[in-house]
Amino acid sequence: MNQESEFPFERARRVTPAENQEFRAAIVEQFGIDLKKRGRPVKEEDKYAPISIRLHPKILVWAKEEAKQRGIGYQTVINEVLLSQIS
Numbered sequence: 276m277n278q279e280s281e282f283p284f285e286r287a288r289r290v291t292p293a294e295n296q297e298f299r300a301a302i303v304e305q306f307g308i309d310l311k312k313r314g315r316p317v318k319e320e321d322k323y324a325p326i327s328i329r330l331h332p333k334i335l336v337w338a339k340e341e342a343k344q345r346g347i348g349y350q351t352v353i354n355e356v357l358l359s360q361i362s
Contacts, residue, residue, distance in 0.1 A: 330353075334353075335349070338350075338352045338353050
């Protein structure tokens with residue numbers, strides 16, 4: 276007995292952002308659950324510039340090991356070292 280049915284995607288419509296906010300508010304009101312927003316957090320304007328750079332493999336190995344020991348990202352380690360050199 277196969278009970279699978281096909282959803283008619285061609286007749287479906289997108290949920291608007293306003294409807295999404297209403298759904299979230301209803302969930303909070305009914306269940307007391309505060310839903311977390313998905314995706315990356317908003318970054319501060321002009322704090323960092325996205326670049327591409329080639330580094331020696333030894334630098335990457337060192338930065339990743341240091342980052343693992345400190346519990347932070349390896350790019351943060353590289354950024355801290357570079358900032359300390361210009362200060």
